[in-house]
Amino acid sequence: MRLRTVAASLLATLALVSCSKSPTGRSQLTLMPTQQLEQMGDQSYQQMKQELAINTDAATNAYVRCVADALIETLPQPYRNADWEVTVFADDAANAFALPGYNIGVYDGLLKVATNQHQLAAVIGHEIGHVIAEHSNERVSSNMMVGLGLQVGAIIADTQLDSENAALVMAALGIGAQVGILLPYSRTHESESDRLGLDYMAAAGFRLEEAAQLWRNMAAEGGANPPELLSTHPAPSSRIEAINNYIPQLTVANKSPNCRR
Template identity: 50%
Template sequence: MKKVVACMLVALTLSGCKTSPTGRTQIMLYPEQQMDEMGVASFDQIKSEQAIESEQSSNQYVSCIADALIAQLPNKYASQKWEVVVFKDDSANAFALPGGKIGVHTGLLKVAKNQHQLAAVMGHEVGHVIAQHANERVSQSSLLQAGLQVSNAVMQMNNIEYRNTIMQGLGVGAQVGIALPFSRSHETEADIIGLELMAKAGFKPIGAVELWQNMEKLGGERPMEFLSTHPSPDNRIQRLNNKMQSANSLYQAAKQKGLSPNCKI
């Protein structure tokens, strides 16, 4: 039984191997159509539960940035119909979901001081979508859960002492050792994709660094990085600065093509 389940897990893993936009190997077990349907359903639920900003200038401003970014996406995403909604929420947040959905909170408009800084956040969130991070996270969760169930079954069959304690340890180990670093790698990858995307669209790449400097000033308690799903702002800024030279080259190329967004609130 143990060997059969192990073989099934290996087969599933191998069949779901793909490569991310930055060249990282990914495991994705679910069809894109299914993920799109889940994203659309989640977005519809959010719209039914959260207040939507009706003020025209905010909506036009966010849509202007979204249009510029979407135009630079790979064709299968650029040709997709996207829905952009501004939500009345004081948190400095934004998100994008499979199925062409983008949400921006009004609180973010107070932290992102200009179009370049807001494009950095929106580009980051769209980066999660085109890298199919949602699919990867769901697939990872399924595999982790299956692995823990197999471990538990094996220990039951062999009457392992302290099985419950061992299983709790395995659960914590999987979370800290696999799930959280995996999530941080997604954030770092989305930062890189978003930085390149905003530069190709004609937004100033330095806006990404300025945005995270603004986020740092917000303060608030944060968990240690190894217990967090997100890299620390300092580490994000350092990694973004490391990519700034190539991003500026993309930005200059965009300017030569006449791409210079003028999105104002």
């Protein structure tokens, strides 16, 4: 009875999933209401602004905002006319993010690695791509479905196997879900956001070849890189190759942003 109930819940959830496509045409699993994710994104962003130091240097903020605005002007609606908030955090990490609810954060440590406006545009465009492609919705939805699947597996293992073998089966299912579903899903998101970021860069007139140079800079920063199979991100070499293969398909707009620090 318990197995039938969980299985029925799983099927009911799948039946409610609306057919959706990402901006690149990829089929998506999106179970969460967009408005709810935007509220969550806003809450997380406000909390970060309260807990992290903020860079108040006017020139730095104007530079980052200039790059972000150049990209935002190229976005599809409703993103183009949305009231995006951009915050520069005083942190040495070479990182940036964008959250649902039109929130962009850039750590000023990134400006040491992204050495010009084009490289910074590659990062910000990539992060905006995550928002527009609703990757956070997909991640939450996939975790929900994996959780339901593991519940079904646990019931089967509990009713059909002894306790020792049931524990082994559940451990294997957990590893399989992580390596076989969730991590590749993350790598798919990263690669898709790279392409979307390049689309926005091209429409804004940024130099596309600088996106590959950015990842060379990142790789030169060093640090331990896990095997690509066990990583949520593509390896830098794979990323650079994919970027260089995609660039010839794009036409760069006949304009040149002029964002300077």
